Amino acid sequence: MRIDGKQAAADLRKQLSMQVLQLQQEKNIVPGLTVILVGEDPASEVYVRNKVRQTRELGMHSQEIRLPVDIREEALLTRLEQLNQDKDVHGILVQLPLPAHINEAKVLAAINPEKDVDGFHALNSGRLLNGSGDALVPCTPQGCVILAKRHLGEDLSGKHAVVIGRSNIVGKPLAILLLQENCTVTIAHSRTENLAQICRQADILVAAVGRANFVKGDWIKPGATVIDVGINRIEDTEGKTRLVGDVDYQAAVEVAAAITPVPGGVGPMTIACLLKNTLVAARRYG
Numbered sequence: 040m041r042i043d044g045k046q047a048a049a050d051l052r053k054q055l056s057m058q059v060l061q062l063q064q065e066k067n068i069v070p071g072l073t074v075i076l077v078g079e080d081p082a083s084e085v086y087v088r089n090k091v092r093q094t095r096e097l098g099m100h101s102q103e104i105r106l107p108v109d110i111r112e113e114a115l116l117t118r119l120e121q122l123n124q125d126k127d128v129h130g131i132l133v134q135l136p137l138p139a140h141i142n143e144a145k146v147l148a149a150i151n152p153e154k155d156v157d158g159f160h161a162l163n164s165g166r167l168l169n170g171s172g173d174a175l176v177p178c179t180p181q182g183c184v185i186l187a188k189r190h191l192g193e194d195l196s197g198k199h200a201v202v203i204g205r206s207n208i209v210g211k212p213l214a215i216l217l218l219q220e221n222c223t224v225t226i227a228h229s230r231t232e233n234l235a236q237i238c239r240q241a242d243i244l245v246a247a248v249g250r251a252n253f254v255k256g257d258w259i260k261p262g263a264t265v266i267d268v269g270i271n272r273i274e275d276t277e278g279k280t281r282l283v284g285d286v287d288y289q290a291a292v293e294v295a296a297a298i299t300p301v302p303g304g305v306g307p308m309t310i311a312c313l314l315k316n317t318l319v320a321a322r323r324y325g
């Protein structure tokens with residue numbers, strides 16, 4: 040069975056739109072998201088345009104700031120400081136990756152943690168790790184948990200979750216979230232030995248490695264729930280560009296009980312969770 044991320048995202052947005060209305064009526068606050076895009080990358084532009092459109096559809100304010108690829112780090116930090124001070128801006132997202140001459144860690148640390156809707160600031164990672172419940176949680180990991188629950192129901196306790204990938208953006212925060220859901224969590228990565236064998240133990244298998252068709256059908260336990268985080272652009276046999284995940288979908292769909300497709304799986308949920316974080320930030324700190 041296919042877990043429909045597009046539908047799940049639409050369902051979440053519907054809930055959010057009611058909450059946006061409520062926040063406006065009760066506190067006269069309209070959540071506002073600012074997305075900063077440095078340089079021109081066609082894939083990023085499509086994605087940023089989607090975010091801006093969906094933000095407005097929910098009745099939230101949305102602002103897109105485009106900066107030249109050769110902007111100095113200092114100038115970007117100054118711009119961020121202005122946004123940190125701006126009362127109408129509740130969420131700030133700096134699209135990654137940044138050009139090589141800019142120190143990414145420094146930029147992420149400069150975002151006001153209360154407006155850090157990506158959840159990448161060390162204060163939010165620390166809060167997530169502590170389980171204090173007041174973190175802004177990274178969007179893709181949130182989306183993964185929602186999609187797993189869409190198939191398995193609210194209670195994930197006791198499930199063995201194997202996460203392939205240990206990035207600060209996906210693998211690590213997702214492992215913490217799954218632990219909070221009382222899963223038994225294994226984090227696997229490029230140096231893991233006997234990877235296939237470990238994956239075959241997973242009730243919930245999450246692939247976040249960034250390599251097309253990396254996870255094979257026979258790595259999957261029959262009846263498992265598979266969440267595919269990969270967004271890989273490949274050329275098919277006719278030379279046309281195609282979007283595929285990290286999992287060999289055709290093979291996996293035969294073995295798994297449920298699997299998220301690419302496109303139409305985790306991607307749309309990432310954006311919906313970004314909108315959710317913007318609402319949360321506006322409600323909490325607005």
Ligand SMILES: Nc1nc(=O)c2c([nH]1)NC[C@@H]1CN(c3ccc(C(=O)N[C@@H](CCC(=O)O)C(=O)O)cc3)C=[N+]21
Nearest residue numbers: 086132133134135136157270302303304306307309310
């Ligand atoms: N600060 C920051 N935060 C991010 O969250 C962030 C980022 N930088 N840099 C780039 C990556 C990538 N990312 C995607 C989100 C949704 C889709 C998405 O909705 N994809 C559609 C397909 C879109 C298409 O056709 O290209 C889908 O999977 O169905 C894709 C990619 C967020 N990122």
Ligand SMILES: [Mg+2]
Nearest residue numbers: 205206207208
């Ligand atoms: Mg990495």
